[in-house]
Amino acid sequence: MRILLLSREYPPHVYGGAGVVVDHLSRALARRASVEVRCFGEQAEAQPPLTIRGYAPWPRLAGGPEAPYAPALEALSVGLAMARDPVVADVVHTHTWYVGLGGMLVQSIHDVPLVVTLHSMEPLRPWKADQLGTGYAVSSWAERLAVERQLHLEIEDLPAAEQTGGLGADADVYLRPRRRARPMCPCSSPAGDRERSTPRQSGRCRSRRGS
Numbered sequence: 001m002r003i004l005l006l007s008r009e010y011p012p013h014v015y016g017g018a019g020v021v022v023d024h025l026s027r028a029l030a031r032r033a034s035v036e037v038r039c040f041g042e043q044a045e046a047q048p049p050l051t052i053r054g055y056a057p058w059p060r061l062a063g064g065p066e067a068p069y070a071p072a073l074e075a076l077s078v079g080l081a082m083a084r085d086p087v088v089a090d091v092v093h094t095h096t097w098y099v100g101l102g103g104m105l106v107q108s109i110h111d112v113p114l115v116v117t118l119h120s121m122e123p124l125r126p127w128k129a130d131q132l133g134t135g136y137a138v139s140s141w142a143e144r145l146a147v148e149r150q151l152h153l154e155i156e157d158l159p160a161a162e163q164t165g166g167l168g169a170d171a172d173v174y175l176r177p178r179r180r181a182r183p184m185c186p187c188s189s190p191a192g193d194r195e196r197s198t199p200r201q202s203g204r205c206r207s208r209r210g211s
């Protein structure tokens with residue numbers, strides 16, 4: 001199996017839980033499959049079955065005091081570059097909104113099934129409006145699009161207060177009632193492997209194959 005992971009974070013640039021998850025997930029999966037990681041940065045490692053490639057944002061979109069929203073546009077430009085390069089994979093797995101657009105484009109352009117993992121939900125992080133200004137609307141939009149590409153989204157692991165808090169009229173976009181048993185993520189290890197990655201084990205992983 002050939003797996004493409006898209007992430008903003010990857011060593012040595014890890015500042016949160018998403019980067020830790022992708023780091024461990026990629027190395028565990030590489031023991032059973034061919035894995036390529038596309039991430040933000042300058043990384044360039046090719047030690048099959050694990051390949052890591054970093055991407056830089058378009059310089060024209062660099063942020064500044066006069067454009068607090070620019071970092072959100074920078075993130076989208078990285079996703080475009082990730083989707084531009086040839087893809088040889090059986091599944092693409094995105095982590096966080098930063099690479100959601102890139103994952104959707106890989107799915108559409110290269111006809112690869114899509115898995116989306118949310119390590120947090122943008123509508124539940126309103127303080128980001130102070131950091132990104134109107135760019136917060138961009139990050140929320142990108143996350144929503146990625147989620148809408150999924151057939152189902154289970155939320156049973158979220159605290160009850162977070163299952164609807166902050167989502168308002170958009171709750172039906174993110175929240176789906178549980179209708180069937182939780183399947184394994186398509187890029188998970190076989191049953192019985194201690195290091196397999198299930199949606200429950202990978203933080204707040206909410207993964208489903210795209211249509």
